[in-house]
Amino acid sequence: MEDREIVEKLFFRDDTALEELEKKYGSRLLKLAGRFLRSREDAEEAVSDAWLRAWNTIPPNRPEHLFAYLAKLCRYAALEKVDWLTAGKRSAVVVELTEELSQCLPDPAFEREREGREIGEVLDDFLAGLDREKRVMFLRRYWYGDPIREVAARCGVGESRAKTTLFRLRRKLKDHLEKEGIFV
Amino acid sequence: MSGKHLLYGINYVNQRYIQEAEIYVKNGYICPSFKNYVNKWRGARPYFHCFAAAACLCLALLGVFRLGPNPVAPGPDGPGAAVPPVSREPTATQTPAEVSQAPAQADPLQSPAGRQDTINWRFVAVNESEGLSADATRLYMDPALYEVEHWDMDQVREYFGWELAPAYIPEGLTGGGQGVGLTVYRDKASGELIEDQAGRGFWVDFYEDGSPKSEDDIVIPKGFTVRASKLGILHCALLPVDEERVTQFDRTEVTLTHASLPYGPFDPTQRDPSGLYNMPAGYYDIYVATFTLDGVEYEVEAQRMELEELIKIVASILSPHEDITVGVGCGMP
Numbered sequence: 001m002e003d004r005e006i007v008e009k010l011f012f013r014d015d016t017a018l019e020e021l022e023k024k025y026g027s028r029l030l031k032l033a034g035r036f037l038r039s040r041e042d043a044e045e046a047v048s049d050a051w052l053r054a055w056n057t058i059p060p061n062r063p064e065h066l067f068a069y070l071a072k073l074c075r076y077a078a079l080e081k082v083d084w085l086t087a088g089k090r091s092a093v094v095v096e097l098t099e100e101l102s103q104c105l106p107d108p109a110f111e112r113e114r115e116g117r118e119i120g121e122v123l124d125d126f127l128a129g130l131d132r133e134k135r136v137m138f139l140r141r142y143w144y145g146d147p148i149r150e151v152a153a154r155c156g157v158g159e160s161r162a163k164t165t166l167f168r169l170r171r172k173l174k175d176h177l178e179k180e181g182i183f184v
Numbered sequence: 185m186s187g188k189h190l191l192y193g194i195n196y197v198n199q200r201y202i203q204e205a206e207i208y209v210k211n212g213y214i215c216p217s218f219k220n221y222v223n224k225w226r227g228a229r230p231y232f233h234c235f236a237a238a239a240c241l242c243l244a245l246l247g248v249f250r251l252g253p254n255p256v257a258p259g260p261d262g263p264g265a266a267v268p269p270v271s272r273e274p275t276a277t278q279t280p281a282e283v284s285q286a287p288a289q290a291d292p293l294q295s296p297a298g299r300q301d302t303i304n305w306r307f308v309a310v311n312e313s314e315g316l317s318a319d320a321t322r323l324y325m326d327p328a329l330y331e332v333e334h335w336d337m338d339q340v341r342e343y344f345g346w347e348l349a350p351a352y353i354p355e356g357l358t359g360g361g362q363g364v365g366l367t368v369y370r371d372k373a374s375g376e377l378i379e380d381q382a383g384r385g386f387w388v389d390f391y392e393d394g395s396p397k398s399e400d401d402i403v404i405p406k407g408f409t410v411r412a413s414k415l416g417i418l419h420c421a422l423l424p425v426d427e428e429r430v431t432q433f434d435r436t437e438v439t440l441t442h443a444s445l446p447y448g449p450f451d452p453t454q455r456d457p458s459g460l461y462n463m464p465a466g467y468y469d470i471y472v473a474t475f476t477l478d479g480v481e482y483e484v485e486a487q488r489m490e491l492e493e494l495i496k497i498v499a500s501i502l503s504p505h506e507d508i509t510v511g512v513g514c515g516m517p
Contacts, residue, residue, distance in 0.1 A: 027314070031312070038457050038459070039459045040459050040460065041459070063199070064199065064200075065199050065200065065202070065203035067203065067206055068199035068200075068202035068203040068206065069199060071202060071206070072195060072199065072202065075195055076195055079191070079192060079195070115189065115192075115193065116192050116193045116195060116196045117196050118193075119189065119190065119192075119193025119194070119196065120193055120194070120195070120196025120197050120198075121196075122193075123193060123194055123196075123197045124197055124198050124201075127197060127198070127201050132204070132208075135201060135204070135205070136204065136205045136208045139197070139201055139202065139204075139205035140205050140208075142190075142191070142194055143194055143195075143197070143202060143205065144205065144206075150312075153310060153491070154208060155208070156307075156308070
């Protein structure tokens with residue numbers, strides 16, 4: 001089924017759209033989530049979370065690129081899961097103190113969203129200045145979390161060249177961020 | 185700001201870029217001049233290919249005038265031997281650089297074995313599979329219903345048109361002195377063939393009984409198998425992928441699939457990161473190429489080998505007359 005038809009179904013609140021999404025993109029999203037999460041169960045949970053968020057946000061959103069939209073939701077859910085899992089490993093005292101102090105912040109989720117959007121805009125500028133191959137290489141590595149080997153194969157270059165290109169891109173990004181007043 | 189902030193922040197980049205990175209090399213394609221060597225200059229810019237093509241032409245002409253035409257070596261027999269000459273018409277997906285790279289059709293100054301063409305890695309599409317398919321297990325054929333026949337090499341040659349030995353076999357691999365045999369099954373009631381899958385393996389070493397043997401500590405032997413069937417391959421090696429991408433070898437669509445599989449011994453006290461099995465001793469690569477040629481379905485399965493080697497094997501099946509030289513081509517050192 002075409003993406004456009006699936007989006008239409010979501011607009012009409014037809015829950016078979018979710019089945020279509022699962023069928024069409026389920027395993028790709030599972031693989032994406034699996035890049036960030038070690039256990040399959042966690043990855044499956046992140047994908048389910050992505051379906052729920054897609055259901056809740058379409059409408060009003062009408063994504064132009066459905067896969068990219070879903071992948072973004074899934075990646076976000078996976079990283080949130082990573083946060084949650086990591087928090088579990090921190091000492092109880094640190095967690096308790098962090099929770100108490102976080103009450104002073106307006107809304108941590110909102111704050112992170114705002115910060116993320118700002119960084120996203122700066123990264124957009126950075127990516128726009130790259131040629132296609134380098135942009136793909138950068139995003140496959142840092143957005144999709146692909147291993148170097150897969151990045152190299154996809155871009156038709158050797159692993160060492162992929163590593164060198166990514167190293168240079170990181171340096172270039174650092175310069176770009178510093179120009180924008182962001183220091184890593 | 186930390187690297188973690190960046191990792192989160194990158195989630196907000198324009199979806200157009202994410203989509204672009206997803207579909208990059210979506211339609212795998214190999215230049216129709218194709219197949220007989222893998223471009224050393226892979227990933228090079230198109231204009232670089234133009235220079236390479238020009239250098240190739242100059243050196244080829246120079247060689248012809250200085251040495252005279254090469255004697256034409258008899259080509260190996262193979263399914264591709266009967267394939268008509270490669271068309272040099274540009275296709276919809278072919279770039280001008282690739283067209284210019286293609287040698288002229290039936291160039292009288294150059295023997296077929298002397299042609300040098302380019303496979304650009306950029307156009308090779310590899311699908312990622314989750315692992316081995318359960319279908320790899322052969323089905324039980326009830327002798328009450330099916331008749332078994334064992335065909336010898338001559339019958340296989342007559343049936344498939346060749347002996348399933350590619351013109352290119354990577355160094356160090358052999359057929360172990362074995363030919364190819366085929367066990368076919370017929371429906372007793374109708375007399376019709378219902379299974380005709382033949383296979384021939386090329387491995388680094390063999391046990392006395394002819395089964396493949398590993399030459400090192402890793403239990404998985406290195407080598408490849410060519411399987412063929414006119415009725416359709418029934419026992420696929422790898423699990424199917426969601427959205428299959430094909431790589432175009434001239435007019436033949438080849439599906440390349442990869443999986444990374446664990447090998448033993450397995451540590452029962454730990455789980456591997458996927459959580460699917462106990463911690464293996466390591467992982468090995470398996471690549472499978474499937475295509476149909478002259479009505480025969482082929483599956484070439486390579487384990488513990490590079491993708492480049494598999495491409496060369498497939499190329500030599502599709503076009504056995506072409507000379508295969510990896511890393512050297514178009515007169516470039």
